[in-house]
Amino acid sequence: MSNKKNVVLAFSGGLDTAFCTVYLREQGYAVTTVTVDTGGFPAEQLANIEALSVKLGAVAHKTVDARDTLFQGYLRYLIAGNVLRGQVYPLSVSAERACQAVEVVRVARELGVQAIAHGSTGAGNDQVRFDVAFRSLAPDLELLTPIRTLGLSRQQELSFLAERGIHMPPKLGSYSVNEGMWGTSVGGRETLDSWSALPEAAFPGGEIPTDLKPRTLTVSFTQGVPSALDGEAMGPVKLVETLNAVGRTYGIGRGVHLGDTILGIKGRVGFEAPAAHLLVTSHRELEKLVLSGKQLFWKETVGNLYGSLLHEGHFFDPLVKDLEAFLTSSQERVTGDVRLVLHPRTLVVEGVRSPHSLMDAKVATYGEANVLWTGSEAAGFAKLYGVAQMLSHRAKGG
DSSP states (O other): OOSSSEEEEEOOSSHHHHHHHHHHHHTTOEEEEEEEEOSOOOHHHHHHHHHHHHHHTOSEEEEEEOHHHHIIIIIHHHHHTTOOBTTTBOOHHHHHHHHHHHHHHHHHHHHTOSEEEOOOOSSSSHHHHHHHHHHHHOTTSEEEOHHHHHTOOHHHHHHHHHTTTOOOOOOOSSOEEEEETTEEEEEOGGGGSSSOOOOGGGSTTOSOOTTOOOEEEEEEEETTEEEEETTEEOOHHHHHHHHHHHHHHHTTTEEEEEEEOTTSSEEEEEEEOHHHHHHHHHHHHHHHHHSOHHHHHHHHHHHHHHHHHHHTTOTTSTHHHHHHHHHHHHTTTOOEEEEEEEETTEEEEEEEEOTTOSOOTTTBOTTSOBSSOOHHHHHHHHHHHTHHHHHHHHHTTO
16 A cells, blocks of 8 residues: 555445545545444445445455454443443443544554544544544544534535435434444434433334233353353353344333533433343342442442543543453452343343352341341440441530
8 A cells, every 4th residue: 555645534334434535535545444343233234335435436445343342342341330321321332432443543553554534523422532542542643534624514415425426325214323232322303302202113123012021031240241141151242242132122221311422511312222231230230249348339439430431532541441450350259140031121130149149148147147146246236336426416416
């Protein structure tokens, strides 16, 4: 490849990145498009994306299967931290963008290009995530952002391409859907205010059947990593994809998240993330059985912080690796099985077991007799336990 004005473009095959390919080519760049598969791309779609890249005039196209990379480098820590932003939203897009940016930079380094580009607009979170990643990992490369720089409307982009004989389909349907391995985000007119509800039909899983019977699943973990489903050993990627298929039928993990964007405004997005909700719920319950109370308390703080750093584009701050080290250490005993029952739109944890269980009926049973202390010892403990509160109450004249 020539060293003159070569650029690697993060390429989704949508309108924005199609425009970028042609525009950058006309600006004198030799464009290599890179699609990073983090789930949600059927084989046929990946083939269509590559064909489109050729049609747009890219000098080369690369598809990177990053599903395992996404899990090992990002999702395993979101599970370890039980991360659900606002207690509901799995950080699917945040994790995907960080992973995609890293892989795009890797390809750029392999090819020895002088520039790197993305097709994000100037309105959302993704522009910040890509910018920060590219500038952190490849500060020597020119950063090109045609959509943000030109500020064109979608209609202007369509017209630009049509004038060159490239006819992109207009946006179909009323909803914007971004599907990935860790979840699908859904945007539409209902997400533009804080009151409207997304209809069931807006989610990829569509309407939930009314005749569904409860379904029992057993999810197994090995040191915090999901490792089996109903007793069948599975790699984490296959297990996540299987849970997505099963959970989607029941409408598990559907909701709407209202929160703060990186740019400081409130935003609202619909999501459907069956595997994320099933795994985080299972993992949290297993941790309750095998970790101490203080571990659980501190892990909640660390998990929330880790999720915030990832979501807000700070994934390359050194603190991230420190938090990952803590989360990894905390998972040493998080091995066992969790039994779930799926119902339409909800799930119930029926039971949990582990070889590292801290719950031992032979030693003590909550509310009943035990062999670790006598009644008089318990009375003394209770008296000492309340001394500080007794003195405080007395001091204020109670």
